[in-house]
Amino acid sequence: MTHSRPTRVLVTGGAGFLGSHLCDRLLADGCDVICADNFFTGTRENVLHLRDQPRFELLRHDVTFPLYVEVDQIYNLACPASPVHYQHDPVQTTKTSVHGAINMLGLAKRLSVPILQASTSEVYGDPQVHPQTEDYWGHVNPVGVRSCYDEGKRCAETLFFDYRRQLGLSIKVARIFNTYGPRMHPHDGRVVSSFVVAALQGLPITVYGDGSQTRSFCYVDDLIEGLRRLMATPDAVTGPINLGNPDEFSVLELAEQVLELTGSKSELRFAALPSDDPVRRRPDVSLARRELGWEPRTPLAAGLALTIDYFDDLLRREG
Numbered sequence: 001m002t003h004s005r006p007t008r009v010l011v012t013g014g015a016g017f018l019g020s021h022l023c024d025r026l027l028a029d030g031c032d033v034i035c036a037d038n039f040f041t042g043t044r045e046n047v048l049h050l051r052d053q054p055r056f057e058l059l060r061h062d063v064t065f066p067l068y069v070e071v072d073q074i075y076n077l078a079c080p081a082s083p084v085h086y087q088h089d090p091v092q093t094t095k096t097s098v099h100g101a102i103n104m105l106g107l108a109k110r111l112s113v114p115i116l117q118a119s120t121s122e123v124y125g126d127p128q129v130h131p132q133t134e135d136y137w138g139h140v141n142p143v144g145v146r147s148c149y150d151e152g153k154r155c156a157e158t159l160f161f162d163y164r165r166q167l168g169l170s171i172k173v174a175r176i177f178n179t180y181g182p183r184m185h186p187h188d189g190r191v192v193s194s195f196v197v198a199a200l201q202g203l204p205i206t207v208y209g210d211g212s213q214t215r216s217f218c219y220v221d222d223l224i225e226g227l228r229r230l231m232a233t234p235d236a237v238t239g240p241i242n243l244g245n246p247d248e249f250s251v252l253e254l255a256e257q258v259l260e261l262t263g264s265k266s267e268l269r270f271a272a273l274p275s276d277d278p279v280r281r282r283p284d285v286s287l288a289r290r291e292l293g294w295e296p297r298t299p300l301a302a303g304l305a306l307t308i309d310y311f312d313d314l315l316r317r318e319g
């Protein structure tokens with residue numbers, strides 16, 4: 001009698017916001033998980049609850065260096081994702097995307113295993129097409145302050161597709177749009193975490209511009225489901241494929257919802273728009289619907305309520 005062994009999965013950036021939820025999900029699905037992270041923006045706390053799981057292993061590792069482990073699948077999520085973090089050391093950000101992709105693709109090639117890249121809606125830059133479909137090539141400033149992230153991620157996509165064309169690797173590229181939920185970094189300057197933390201602390205909520213710029217917010221569980229479905233597709237499905245929530249809200253509407261759900265009396269303050277901040281961003285998820293049978297299910301109010309609970313608890317613990 002043969003026993004099938006669990007699928008062994010490497011998650012780079014596994015101690016981060018999305019990575020830690022992916023580790024949870026993979027373990028729940030019966031996989032063995034190696035989580036590799038250099039803890040730049042991720043924390044041990046994000047995966048502390050997995051410490052005693054025999055199927056979970058945490059490695060301190062920087063993906064700009066090669067890694068040799070034996071696995072059956074790779075999810076490459078390592079990269080700081082918010083402007084405050086990726087602009088902190090922009091050269092390192094590009095290295096993480098580009099050298100990280102080369103190292104993880106090299107590992108995937110050596111092992112002949114599928115590899116999924118956490119790409120981003122930022123590859124579309126400040127888009128001139130709404131909503132964005134995967135065949136839109138983007139409108140990206142190559143020399144601005146966001147370029148280390150945007151161009152790094154674009155180059156990583158190029159590498160993924162060249163490894164596919166040149167070496168026949170099984171690749172999956174997900175273009176992730178704004179995702180939120182528990183375990184976001186409380187001080188990453190991202191709009192959901194910033195608004196929720198300010199509201200809970202009764203501090204002013206800073207809205208950039210007049211708040212009419214729109215965003216689409218995907219709840220983390222929906223996103224992770226999309227990544228799992230993408231990894232499970234046949235070899236011919238490579239992406240790039242948008243994953244995000246197509247419901248569009250203005251930043252001002254988000255602020256108002258956060259105020260309502262927290263019951264906070266925080267005032268709204270308006271400040272100048274940061275450089276290269278996109279005016280509108282909304283995914284077209286028709287391809288994900290068609291190829292993955294996927295679409296987001298969590299309404300903004302429900303996801304925000306869970307996120308608010310998390311930050312409320314975190315802020316109480318931090319005193």
Ligand SMILES: NC(=O)c1ccc[n+]([C@@H]2O[C@H](COP(=O)([O-])OP(=O)(O)OC[C@H]3O[C@@H](n4cnc5c(N)ncnc54)[C@H](O)[C@@H]3O)[C@@H](O)[C@H]2O)c1
Pocket residue numbers: 012013014015016017018019036037038039040041042043061062063064076077078079080081082096100118119120121175176177178179180185
């Ligand atoms: N959350 C979103 O809305 C969103 C949107 C688009 C794309 N993404 C992508 O998804 C991935 C995860 O994002 P997140 O929101 O969880 O951010 P995060 O900052 O919480 O997670 C990134 C993780 O990567 C780790 N990391 C950074 N540099 C590393 C390196 N050189 N070596 C090893 N680990 C390193 C960090 O410590 C962190 O744990 C990123 O690649 C990001 O670009 C996220």
